[in-house]
Amino acid sequence: MYRHGIPGFAAAAPAGNAAVLVVKDERGQPHRGKVFAAVHAHLDDVPYYASGLCAKLMSEGYTGYIVRTSNDEKYGGRTTAQNILSNEEDHFRMAAALGFKDVFDFYYQNHDMNGISYIDLRGRLILIFRMLKVNTVLTFNPWGPGEDDPDHWVTGRAVEEASWMAGMPNDFHEHLEAGIQPHTVTERYYFCAQPGQPFNRVVDIGTHIEKKIDAIVECKSQGNGNRGSIVRAQLARQGKRLAMLGNDDRAADRAYARQFLLDNDREYGKQHKLQYAERFYYVDHRKPSKSKADEYIETNAVRI
Numbered sequence: 116m117y118r119h120g121i122p123g124f125a126a127a128a129p130a131g132n133a134a135v136l137v138v139k140d141e142r143g144q145p146h147r148g149k150v151f152a153a154v155h156a157h158l159d160d161v162p163y164y165a166s167g168l169c170a171k172l173m174s175e176g177y178t179g180y181i182v183r184t185s186n187d188e189k190y191g192g193r194t195t196a197q198n199i200l201s202n203e204e205d206h207f208r209m210a211a212a213l214g215f216k217d218v219f220d221f222y223y224q225n226h227d228m229n230g231i232s233y234i235d236l237r238g239r240l241i242l243i244f245r246m247l248k249v250n251t252v253l254t255f256n257p258w259g260p261g262e263d264d265p266d267h268w269v270t271g272r273a274v275e276e277a278s279w280m281a282g283m284p285n286d287f288h289e290h291l292e293a294g295i296q297p298h299t300v301t302e303r304y305y306f307c308a309q310p311g312q313p314f315n316r317v318v319d320i321g322t323h324i325e326k327k328i329d330a331i332v333e334c335k336s337q338g339n340g341n342r343g344s345i346v347r348a349q350l351a352r353q354g355k356r357l358a359m360l361g362n363d364d365r366a367a368d369r370a371y372a373r374q375f376l377l378d379n380d381r382e383y384g385k386q387h388k389l390q391y392a393e394r395f396y397y398v399d400h401r402k403p404s405k406s407k408a409d410e411y412i413e414t415n416a417v418r419i
């Protein structure tokens with residue numbers, strides 16, 4: 116990721132969002148037994164775009180897995196190899212903070228994912244979706260406007276295709292021989308990552324904001340998660356302090372994130388009288404258990 120929204124953008128809702136559903140916390144564990152996979156490209160994508168929803172889904176019974184497709188080698192301010200390592204370590208810590216059960220890192224070359232074997236990426240996702248029996252995916256909008264980071268749109272498109280293809284018995288016969296059965300992903304939440312991208316769900320993340328901050332402050336190699344402690348140290352060298360940054364690095368990072376890194380969430384929430392919200396384009400491919408044809412046959416078939 117290299118940008119996270121433009122301040123003020125949220126004040127004008129994009130066109131095409133006439134039917135927006137505001138989603139609040141659900142009581143109990145309505146999603147117990149269900150599995151979601153959050154598939155992003157870079158360390159800080161899920162933390163900014165969807166960590167509130169991830170925390171909400173897990174609190175409602177979902178088991179969550181996270182997949183990072185790129186190796187994040189361009190971010191971290193050190194050598195390429197050091198950047199890969201520090202992003203990897205941050206990513207594990209971020210995933211643990213949110214409560215993901217497992218992490219999959221694909222390590223495709225950062226910024227160059229439009230040059231990779233797309234079929235290879237899609238096939239790897241199909242294996243994971245089948246193996247984990249993923250019901251729901253969270254990822255980039257594959258066709259959202261304004262997405263000029265190839266890692267984002269390549270990842271979104273591969274997830275979109277893998278979601279239905281994972282359910283096709285004629286793709287990857289060897290999976291079946293290994294005991295891994297076809298399994299369709301039926302629900303998708305696409306991030307609203309850039310100005311102008313469509314959304315039809317506004318998710319109230321007010322009760323999950325501390326988890327979102329937990330995730331953001333682990334984004335130290337990129338994503339400004341350690342900005343508070345950096346500012347605190349800079350001020351200390353000048354013989355100054357900022358009261359809001361508290362008395363230690365962790366408090367400084369959390370305070371900075373809360374004050375300066377959640378503007379989009381506050382803005383998205385304000386329009387619906389919520390304190391914090393995230394936006395998604397939700398796609399539902401769940402089918403009724405019986406088709407019209409099944410019902411007709413059941414009702415009308417007579418003994419000969």
Ligand SMILES: [Zn+2]
Pocket residue numbers: 116117156157159160264267
């Ligand atoms: Zn990104």
